[in-house]
Amino acid sequence: MLSPVAGSRLFIADAPETSPRGGAPSGLAWVEIGQAEAFGVLGGSYELQDTSYMGCNEMGYMAAKGPRRPTTMQIVMGLDMTDPGQLILARAYASQEAAYPFRLLFADGVNERRWMALVMRFEEVFDAANSVMRMQADLHPANAIIEGRTDA
Incomplete structure (x- = not known):
């Protein structure tokens, strides 16, 4: 099934979450991050663990998957510093240690992703002279991404 991204909405909790599971704020409110234009990628990749060796009259090579690392999600939004989500x-960017809960609600209003993330970068993007100013933020997942449905 194809899921359109157009019309999806990104939310952040109004405070960091201390639950190790994360992604589901207890007593916290979800606040939409306004003017979202691009959501980047959400996932991860494995490090390669490889070994070369010499045996009896032969050379060998072995490869395996190492630790899995999450991919940093880059979001782009129109600059609006009156927007509560921004x-x-x-x-969250100014916080040195706290991971904040994030929620990406897809356009169908039912399917979603939830995760905790550290905001590692928060920058103004000036782009072309005939464009509007934007903000760009890098979200580094601090736990597993939870796939879910709002009706579950």
């Missing part, structure tokens, strides 16, 4: 995103 203000919380700026606060």
Whole structure:
């Protein structure tokens, strides 16, 4: 089944979450990050663990998957520092240690992804002279991404 991204909405919790599972704020409110234009990627990749060796009259090579590392998600939004979601995103960036819960609700209003992330980068993007100013943020997942449905 194809899922359109157009119309999807990105949310951040209004405070960091201390639950190790994350992604489901207890007593926290979800706040939409306004003017979202691009959501980047969400997933991960494995490090390669490889070994070369010499045996009796032969050379060998072995490869295996190593630790899995999450991919940093880059989001782009129109700059609006009066937007409550962007203000919380700026606060999350200023936080030295806290991971914040994030929620990506797809256009169907039912399917979603939830995760905790550290906001590693928060920058103004000026782009072309005839364009509007944008903000770009890098979200580094701090736990597993939870796939779910709002009706479950």
